[in-house]
Amino acid sequence: MPSRLDERRNLANVTEEAWRPPLHITPDTRLHRSLSAVRRCFDLQAASIWRDLSGELPGVSGLVLDVGCGAQPYRQLIGSSSDYLGIDTVNARPDFGYELPDTIYFEGGTWPVADGSVDVVLCTETLEHVLEPATLLDEAHRSLRPGGRLILTVPFAARWHFIPHDYWRYTPSGLYNLLRAAGFREVCVYARGNAGTVACYKLMALALPFLLPSSGGVRARLLQLLALLTLPFVFALALIGRATLHGKGGDDCLGYTATALRP
Ligand SMILES: C[S@@+](CC[C@H](N)C(=O)[O-])C[C@H]1O[C@@H](n2cnc3c(N)ncnc32)[C@H](O)[C@@H]1O
Known part of the structure; x- marks a missing residue:
């Protein structure tokens, strides 16, 4: 008897995604900063991370x-x-498409910084792309001075992205245990958004591949024109989604922001 599973696509060895949203632009000029701000009006993940980090980063020294x-x-x-x-x-560059002149690129698992030389480690939307997250967290702990702080964000309700280099979704208890095992203390984990934010984000995600197609074919262009009709709906979802970020956060959420101290 044929298995029901045979009707579906086996994803185990998939190496490419059908659609990829535009990469972040480096906000290095006034124009780029404005474009990034426009992106954050619609990209609720980026908006929620920005919101959390803007309460943390400006004060650090x-x-x-x-x-x-x-x-x-x-x-x-x-x-x-x-x-x-x-x-x-x-x-x-090969796996994610990012290459910047003022970034230091390293090979292997060891970071190019001395022990205890860093005051704050910032790690946004990266831990899900690391096959061995404990190795990255050990490096964060090694690099931080005693009393130094880790600020980490991870997605939770996000599509499988940068395929196949997207390996994990973390929960608050999973993050707590990973961070404690790496030697961090005073671990805090905060939800970004709630079920309402996720609903808005997922509904917007239905329209995005049509509004921003990866191919320039005639069919894609026609569907893009049709998708323009959804724009008022997308604007409304973006507004509602952003409003939900002001709450306490829920059990369902876009992702988590965690902070932890190196004792
Ligand atoms: C989704 S991007 C996030 C980039 C940026 N932090 C942001 O918030 O937009 C994931 C990043 O993780 C990086 N990455 C993947 N594996 C890594 C590892 N083992 N160590 C450090 N960075 C890694 C990728 O090169 C990529 O820049």
Whole structure:
């Protein structure tokens, strides 16, 4: 008897995604900063991370190490009393499409910084892309000075992205245990948004591949024109979604922001 599973696609060996949203732009000029701000009106993940980090980063002092920095989308939140260092893996370009002149690219699992030399480790939307998350957290612990702080964000209700380099979704208890095992203390985990935010985000995600098609074919262009009709709906969802970010956060959410101290 044929298995029901045979009717479905086996995803175990998939190596490409059908559609990928535009990469973050490095906000290095006024124009790019404006474009990033426009993106955050519609990208509820980025908006929720920005919202959390804008309460944390402007006040920090010392060296901020942004690991897996990609396009460095949150760099501008760092105040003038801090120095910024962005590092990323050498696979950032082939696997993710990110390559910046002022990023240090490293090979293997060891970061190019001395023990205890960093005041804050920032790690946004990266831990889900690391096959061995404990290794990254050990490096964060090694790099931080005693009393130094880790600020980490991970997605929860997000599609499988940067396929196949997207390995995990973490829960608050999973993050707590991973961070404690790496030697961190005073671990806090906060939800970004609630079920309402997730509903808005997922409904917007239905329209996005049509509004921003990856191919330029005639069919894609026609569907894009049709998808323009959904724009008022997308605007409304973006507004409602952003409003839900003001709550306490729920058991369902877009993702988590965690903070932890190196004792
Ligand atoms: C989704 S992007 C996030 C980029 C950026 N932090 C942001 O918030 O937009 C994931 C990043 O993780 C990086 N990455 C993947 N594996 C890594 C590893 N083992 N160590 C450090 N960074 C890694 C990728 O190169 C990529 O820049």
